[in-house]
Amino acid sequence: xxxxxxxxxxxxxxxxxxxxxxxxxxxxxxxxxxxxxxxxxxxxxxxxxxxxxxxxxxxxxxxxxxxxxxxxxxxxxxxxxxxxxxxxxxxxxxxxxxxxxxxxxxxxxxxxxxxxxxxxxxxxxxxxxxxxxxxxxxxxxxxxxxxxxxxxxxxxxxxxxxxxxxxxxxxxxxxxxxxxxxxxxxxxxxxxxxxxxxxxxxxxxxxxxxxxxxxxxxxxxxxxxxxxxxxxxxxxxxxxxxxxxxxxxxxxxxxxxxxxxxxxxxxxxxxxxxxxxxxxxxxxxxxxxxxxxxxxxxxxxxxxxxxxxxxxxxxxxxxxxxxxxxxxxxxxxx
Amino acid sequence: xxxxxxxxxxxxxxxxxxxxxxxxxxxxxxxxxxxxxxxxxxxxxxxxxxxxxxxxxxxxxxxxxxxxxxxxxxxxxxxxxxxxxxxxxxxxxxxxxxxxxxxxxxxxxxxxxxxxxxxxxxxxxxxxxxxxxxxxxxxxxxxxxxxxxxxxxxxxxxxxxxxxxxxxxxxxxxxxxxxxxxxxxxxxxxxxxxxxxxxxxxxxxxxxxxxxxxxxxxxxxxxxxxxxxxxxxxxxxxxxxxxxxxxxxxxxxxxxxxxxxxxxxxxxxxxxxxxxxxxxxxxxxxxxxxxxxxxxxxxxxxxxxxxxxxxxxxxxxxxxxxxxxxxxxxxxxx
DNA sequence: TTGAAAGCGTTACCAC
DNA sequence: GTGGTAACGCTTTCAA
Numbered sequence: 001x002x003x004x005x006x007x008x009x010x011x012x013x014x015x016x017x018x019x020x021x022x023x024x025x026x027x028x029x030x031x032x033x034x035x036x037x038x039x040x041x042x043x044x045x046x047x048x049x050x051x052x053x054x055x056x057x058x059x060x061x062x063x064x065x066x067x068x069x070x071x072x073x074x075x076x077x078x079x080x081x082x083x084x085x086x087x088x089x090x091x092x093x094x095x096x097x098x099x100x101x102x103x104x105x106x107x108x109x110x111x112x113x114x115x116x117x118x119x120x121x122x123x124x125x126x127x128x129x130x131x132x133x134x135x136x137x138x139x140x141x142x143x144x145x146x147x148x149x150x151x152x153x154x155x156x157x158x159x160x161x162x163x164x165x166x167x168x169x170x171x172x173x174x175x176x177x178x179x180x181x182x183x184x185x186x187x188x189x190x191x192x193x194x195x196x197x198x199x200x201x202x203x204x205x206x207x208x209x210x211x212x213x214x215x216x217x218x219x220x221x222x223x224x225x226x227x228x229x230x231x232x233x234x235x236x237x238x239x240x241x242x243x244x245x246x247x248x249x250x251x252x253x254x255x256x257x258x259x260x261x262x263x264x265x266x267x268x269x270x271x272x273x274x275x276x277x278x279x280x281x282x283x284x285x286x287x288x289x290x291x292x293x294x295x296x297x298x299x300x301x302x303x304x305x306x307x308x309x310x311x312x313x314x315x316x317x318x319x320x321x322x323x324x325x326x327x328x329x330x331x332x333x334x
Numbered sequence: 335x336x337x338x339x340x341x342x343x344x345x346x347x348x349x350x351x352x353x354x355x356x357x358x359x360x361x362x363x364x365x366x367x368x369x370x371x372x373x374x375x376x377x378x379x380x381x382x383x384x385x386x387x388x389x390x391x392x393x394x395x396x397x398x399x400x401x402x403x404x405x406x407x408x409x410x411x412x413x414x415x416x417x418x419x420x421x422x423x424x425x426x427x428x429x430x431x432x433x434x435x436x437x438x439x440x441x442x443x444x445x446x447x448x449x450x451x452x453x454x455x456x457x458x459x460x461x462x463x464x465x466x467x468x469x470x471x472x473x474x475x476x477x478x479x480x481x482x483x484x485x486x487x488x489x490x491x492x493x494x495x496x497x498x499x500x501x502x503x504x505x506x507x508x509x510x511x512x513x514x515x516x517x518x519x520x521x522x523x524x525x526x527x528x529x530x531x532x533x534x535x536x537x538x539x540x541x542x543x544x545x546x547x548x549x550x551x552x553x554x555x556x557x558x559x560x561x562x563x564x565x566x567x568x569x570x571x572x573x574x575x576x577x578x579x580x581x582x583x584x585x586x587x588x589x590x591x592x593x594x595x596x597x598x599x600x601x602x603x604x605x606x607x608x609x610x611x612x613x614x615x616x617x618x619x620x621x622x623x624x625x626x627x628x629x630x631x632x633x634x635x636x637x638x639x640x641x642x643x644x645x646x647x648x649x650x651x652x653x654x655x656x657x658x659x660x661x662x663x664x665x666x667x668x
Numbered sequence: 669t670t671g672a673a674a675g676c677g678t679t680a681c682c683a684c
Numbered sequence: 685g686t687g688g689t690a691a692c693g694c695t696t697t698c699a700a
Contacts, residue, residue, distance in 0.1 A: 348687040388694090
């Protein structure tokens with residue numbers, strides 16, 4: 001392994017001078033700089049990030065903590081994060097959380113020394129104690145798809161998204177509308193599904209349309225469970241004419257159920273999802289699009305900005321939502 | 335920041351002793367160990383990975399270099415890698431390569447000091463010079479979905495997979511069979527598509543079935559381009575009765591083309607893909623399944639094993655393939 | 669403008 | 685068994 005000492009010897013200077021060249025210090029004679037650069041080239045020298053990190057107290061690393069990498073939406077967010085970090089010369093450490101234990105462990109790890117210069121947390125909300133821990137440890141954190149007053153966040157307006165879905169269905173003439181979403185989750189604290197529902201319901205309330213309780217179904221997130229829920233809905237004495245699913249993954253399950261029961265979409269049943277993941281386009285699913293890739297990029301940028309001005313106040317960014325009309329919603333004529 | 339010195343003071347011992355406790359050295363009196371453990375708890379001390387790494391020359395980090403994170407298959411491989419690494423106490427650094435420049439840059443970075451204890455490379459084949467560089471730098475590398483004599487690899491038998499696809503189509507009575515794949519790629523050196531084709535062709539040759547040259551179409555990888563290729567195929571004077579696509583993503587494009595042209599699948603056209611990514615199940619696509627998740631896990635295990643026995647010879651593992659029959663292939667009765 | 673030297677937080681060796 | 689101390693490779697003062 002070639003170290004700064006080798007370079008210094010080769011160039012016939014002290015290691016301090018090599019370090020100065022490395023760090024573009026202005027106080028190096030041009031001739032000296034050239035000699036050192038030459039030695040660096042010849043030896044193919046690269047400074048040890050470990051040694052630099054130890055000395056500077058910085059790692060040039062960002063940790064991203066992501067639950068359920070199996071969810072396509074998480075991957076799309078990551079795809080926004082990576083280039084932004086890479087361009088800034090940062091390295092991305094990926095931590096998957098699949099159990100509540102891992103969630104807690106990874107949150108705790110964020111306050112430990114010399115782990116990373118900053119943290120990105122996807123879809124997980126740290127507790128008050130955890131946030132307090134971040135503060136006292138000086139850990140810089142940006143949340144994606146989660147919200148906390150004291151932390152910078154990039155969020156989706158789930159409530160407005162739910163309203164948009166409801167208004168779309170209402171405009172198409174639907175009055176018997178149902179909801180398929182995640183069951184309340186105490187393990188990870190995901191809230192998007194319930195927030196989407198509350199927006200959905202409020203828009204229906206505003207229009208004077210009641211959502212019967214038997215039309216509201218929840219289960220653990222997943223296509224298969226959503227399919228089962230939709231099958232129940234479709235076998236009701238008076239089945240709904242439209243279903244809002246809290247995510248595209250669940251909407252695909254609903255479509256499967258409709259196909260299995262030979263319920264024609266959108267003639268007999270309208271289905272609208274949320275996210276606009278890649279498969280949604282393929283399936284022709286009408287959905288509420290949220291800019292997943294952009295959310296990752298923006299979060300990375302917020303974090304990078306905070307790195308240069310750590311005392312800046314937290315920023316809360318909300319990304320715009322779009323209704324994407326495809327082929328799974330249609331007019332209901334009574 | 336609490337360091338080993340703080341712990342030593344608190345416990346009333348020297349830092350050497352704390353280090354011994356940390357590293358489970360047997361030569362520590364039980365009473366001393368307890369005192370030190372207590373101090374560690376009280377101070378919530380965690381050793382600096384940077385300092386440990388610098389001293390030991392190890393980072394406890396693995397770098398995964400992955401082209402086109404947009405491909406679902408790459409993500410599924412990663413999902414196999416992560417838990418395996420995590421369980422072994424290793425951290426995963428993710429590097430996305432989206433351009434040939436990034437490919438070269440990331441390959442070069444692997445020989446640099448103190449970056450990682452080992453490297454996982456997905457779908458990219460290092461050049462002879464690069465491999466030589468790994469050897470002289472002592473870089474441990476495991477390839478996934480790529481092959482090199484001197485490196486441990488986890489591969490798919492693409493040739494056999496192509497044969498399996500051909501045999502399935504042959505058994506169903508198809509004789510006019512076409513291929514939709516990636517165009518020869520000189521930028522990244524992906525070879526799976528052409529290898530799948532060569533297996534496909536050899537099985538057809540064995541059966542005395544000719545593949546007309548107009549039935550062989552390639553374009554840059556992607557659903558849209560595959561769709562265009564399939565549209566060309568379907569508008570031929572004598573269109574094929576079956577199409578083998580080099581990946582599920584491309585097969586989905588073929589299905590789109592068929593739908594657009596009102597060609598009924600599988601009655602008028604059989605379609606078979608390769609990979610069995612998650613969407614394939616949803617689309618009811620018949621495909622050659624390769625164990626993506628398992629490939630990641632196995633590669634991580636090979637790398638971890640090599641870490642403990644660095645001088646062990648390279649291992650080459652081939653994972654089994656399966657024909658998954660769903661609803662896009664059917665009998666062709668002339 | 670430059671060299672020498674003092675750390676950064678560990679580990680591991682050498683005495684005691 | 686245990687404490688001191690010399691590295692690990694770098695950055696950054698302090699003198700010169």
